[in-house]
Amino acid sequence: MSRHFLEIDDLSPAELASVLDLAELREPPAVLKGQGVALMFEKPSARTRNSSEMAVVQLGGHPVAIASAEVGLGTRETPEDLARTLACYHRVIAARVYDHMALVRMAAAIDRAQLFVPVVNLLSDIGHPCQTLADLLTLRQHFGYLKGLSVAWIGDAANNVCHSLALGCALVGARLVAAAPPGFGLSAETISKAVALAGSKGVISESCDPTEAVGGVDAIVTDVWTSMGQESEAEERRRVFSKFQVDEQLVNRAPSHAVVLHCLPAHRGEEISGEVLDSSASLVWQEAGNRMHAMRGLLLWLMGGGTHEDNGDAALRECSGAEDLLGEQSR
Ligand code: CP
Ligand code: NVA
Numbered sequence: 001m002s003r004h005f006l007e008i009d010d011l012s013p014a015e016l017a018s019v020l021d022l023a024e025l026r027e028p029p030a031v032l033k034g035q036g037v038a039l040m041f042e043k044p045s046a047r048t049r050n051s052s053e054m055a056v057v058q059l060g061g062h063p064v065a066i067a068s069a070e071v072g073l074g075t076r077e078t079p080e081d082l083a084r085t086l087a088c089y090h091r092v093i094a095a096r097v098y099d100h101m102a103l104v105r106m107a108a109a110i111d112r113a114q115l116f117v118p119v120v121n122l123l124s125d126i127g128h129p130c131q132t133l134a135d136l137l138t139l140r141q142h143f144g145y146l147k148g149l150s151v152a153w154i155g156d157a158a159n160n161v162c163h164s165l166a167l168g169c170a171l172v173g174a175r176l177v178a179a180a181p182p183g184f185g186l187s188a189e190t191i192s193k194a195v196a197l198a199g200s201k202g203v204i205s206e207s208c209d210p211t212e213a214v215g216g217v218d219a220i221v222t223d224v225w226t227s228m229g230q231e232s233e234a235e236e237r238r239r240v241f242s243k244f245q246v247d248e249q250l251v252n253r254a255p256s257h258a259v260v261l262h263c264l265p266a267h268r269g270e271e272i273s274g275e276v277l278d279s280s281a282s283l284v285w286q287e288a289g290n291r292m293h294a295m296r297g298l299l300l301w302l303m304g305g306g307t308h309e310d311n312g313d314a315a316l317r318e319c320s321g322a323e324d325l326l327g328e329q330s331r
Contacts, residue, residue, distance in 0.1 A: 001111055001114075001116075002107075002110055002111065002115065002116050002117055002118050002119070003118055003302060004107040004110075004118050004119045004120070005118060005119070005120045005121060005129060005130075005298060005302065006100070006103050006104065006107060006119065006120075006121045006124075006127070006129070007121065007126075007127045007129050007164065007167065008127070008129040008132045008133070008164050008167045008168045008171065009167045009171060009193065009197055010129075011171070012171075013171050013172065013173075015301070016133075016136070016168070016171050016172065017172075018301055018305070019133060019294070019297045019298050019301045020133070020136060020137050020140060020294075020297060021297070022296075022297035022298075022300045022301050022305050023133070023137050023290070023293040023294045023296060023297025023298075024137075024293070024297070025296075025297070025300065028058060028059055028296060028300055029059075029300075030059060030060025031059050031060070031299070031300060031303040031304070031305070032056060032059040032060050032061025032062075032091060032092075032299065032303065033059075033060035033061070034060070034061075034062075035061050035062070035090070035091040036061065036062045036063075036064055036089050036090040036091060037052075037056045037061050037062070037063050037064070037090055037091060037092045037093075037094065037299070038064055038066060038086045038089070038090040038092070038093045038094065038095075039052050039053065039056075039063055039064065039065045039066065039094050039095075039122065040065075040066040040067075040068055040071065040073065040086075040093070040094070040095040040096070040097075040122075041065065041066070041067060041068060041095070041096045041122070042068040042073060042095070042096055042097045042098050043096050043097075043098065043123070043228045043229070044228065045096060045122070045123075046264075046265065047263075047264060047288055047291050048096060048122050048123060048130065048291065049065055050292075051288075051291035051292035051295050052094060052122065052130075052291075052292075052295050053065060054292050055292050055293075055295035055296035055299055056299065058292075058296055059296060059299055059300065059303070061091065061299075064089075064090070068097075073095075073097070073102060074099075074102060078105070079102045079103075079105040079106045079109070080105055080106065080108070080109035081109075082106070083105075083106035083107075083109045083110055083117075083119065084109055084110075084113060084115075086117075087110060087113070087115050087117040090117065091117065091303075092117060092118050092119075092120060092299065092302065093106060093110075093117055093118070093119050093120070094119070094120035094121075094122050095119070095120075095121070095122055096122035096123045096124070097123075097124050097125075098124070098125055098229055099124070099125060100121075100124035100125055100126040100127070102124075103119060103121050103124055106119050107119040118302045120298070120302075123160060124160060125160060125229065126160055126163060127160050127163050127164040127167075128160045128161045128164050128263070129164045129168075130291065130294065130295060130298065131161055131164065131165075131263045131291070132161075132164040132165050132167070132168035133168075133294035133295075133297070133298060134287055134288075134290040134291045134293075134294040135165060135168070135221070135261055135263070135287060135290075136168055136172060137290045137293060137294050137297075138261065138283050138286050138287045138290050139151075139174075139218075139219060139259075139261075141286070141290075142259055142283060142286075143218065146172040146173065146174050147172060147173035147174065148173060148174070148175075149169075149174040149175070149218045149219065150174070150175045150177070150216060150217045150218050150219075151165070151169055151174055151175065151176045151177070151217060151218065151219045151220075151221060152176075152177050152178075152179065152210075152213040152214045152217040152219070152220050152221070152254070153165065153166075153176060153177070153178040153179065153180075153213075153221050153222070154179050154180075154210050154213065154214070154220060154221070154222045154244055154246050154250070154271075155179075155180065155184075155222045155223060155224075155225060155241060155244050155246075155271050156180060156184050156223060156224070156225055156227070156237075156241065157178035157179070157180035157184060157185050157186045157206070158180070158183075158184050158185065158186070158187060159223060159227050160227065161223045161263050162178060162186070162190075162221075162223065163186075163187070163190050165221060166178070166186060166190050166191075166193075166194045166204055167190070167193055167194055167197060169194070169203065169204075170193075170194035170195070170197040170198040170203050170204065171197055171198075173198065173203075174203075175202065175203055175204070175205075176194070176203070176204050176205075177204075177205045177206070177207055177213045177217070178204075178205075178206050178207070178213070179206075179207045179208065179209060179210040179212070179213035179214075179244065180206070180208070180244065181208065181240050181241060181243075181244065182208065183240075184240065184241070185206050186204065186206055190204075191204055191206075210243070210244055210246075210250055211250065211253050214250060214251070214253050214254040214258070215253065215254070216254075216255060217254055217255070217258055218255070218257065218258055218259070219258060219259050219260070219261060220246055220250070220251065220254055220258055220259070220260050220261070221260075221261045221262070222244075222246045222260075222261075222262055222271045222272055223262065223263055223271065224265070224266070224267055224270070224271055225237045225238065225240075225241040225244075225267070225270060225271050226238075238270065241270075241271065244271070245270065245271060245272065245273060246260060246262075246271065246272045246273070246276055247272075247273040247275070247276060248273065248275050248276060248279075251276055251279070251281055258281065259281055259282070259283050260272075260276055260277075260279070260281045260282045260283065260284070261283055261284065261287050262277065262282075262284050262287070263287070264284060264287075264288055266284070
């Protein structure tokens, strides 16, 4: 079976640590030599597309970025048929989708066909696990460890980035407190999953007060108040979240060693002030750069840099009858 990466907890704590270690490998082997990686986007992207393309290139592969309108995911053909088709040409299928179920259906189709083509979530309505990899990598680089760190999420705690980060923190033994207005807190599912992953209720908590939430933390993390697909709610969200801006006043309530993360794009003056984004506490550019290193680590791991068996050739054989080519490559 292929190992897919639809959410951060598709990795065990040990596997997550391996991916972060592989992300630090600056001269990686060309594990994707001569192979394609499909990068499909239903929504806009600057960081994810560019960092993923470059990570594939650094592993010797060929990225093919696809706008969903070109292939008509779910309209021109089903996610299942599209996944089977892309698996004929690509070693990995990665996609940014509105509906997380499209990723689940693509992965299931790959499994049913017994192909070995990992499906990777490049952001869905539910999660953004590739962002979590980069965020954990950034925190590990800065502090030297992850276990025991304390993280405050400020803003929309019901969104995709917060969901994946909460699970990621639970996996590495970091504590997360989420400060959000009523109705925009952590979902019950996020809380119960985080508690189950960490084996401890203390790993995750909620607050309605940003000032209280940042007390004693090592990192403050935020994201846009209005995620892609929620644009019609933007005005109302600006009103609801107005007291949840990460500004200098709030950062000053945290310990002086606390750092600030934001997945970007940022709306300066909304969820974060320009002063904080540009301050010495802000690690956002290191975090953005780490999207590439984290993706390279993930791809390397999926290609067998971890402990599982890599059966990638099977997919090519199934689709293209390319025994000769594969024989040539393996010689
Ligand atoms: N952080 C992030 O995923 O950025 P993009 O939406 O630009 O890819
Ligand atoms: N929560 C944001 C993240 C963007 C990278 C969104 O989904 O639009």
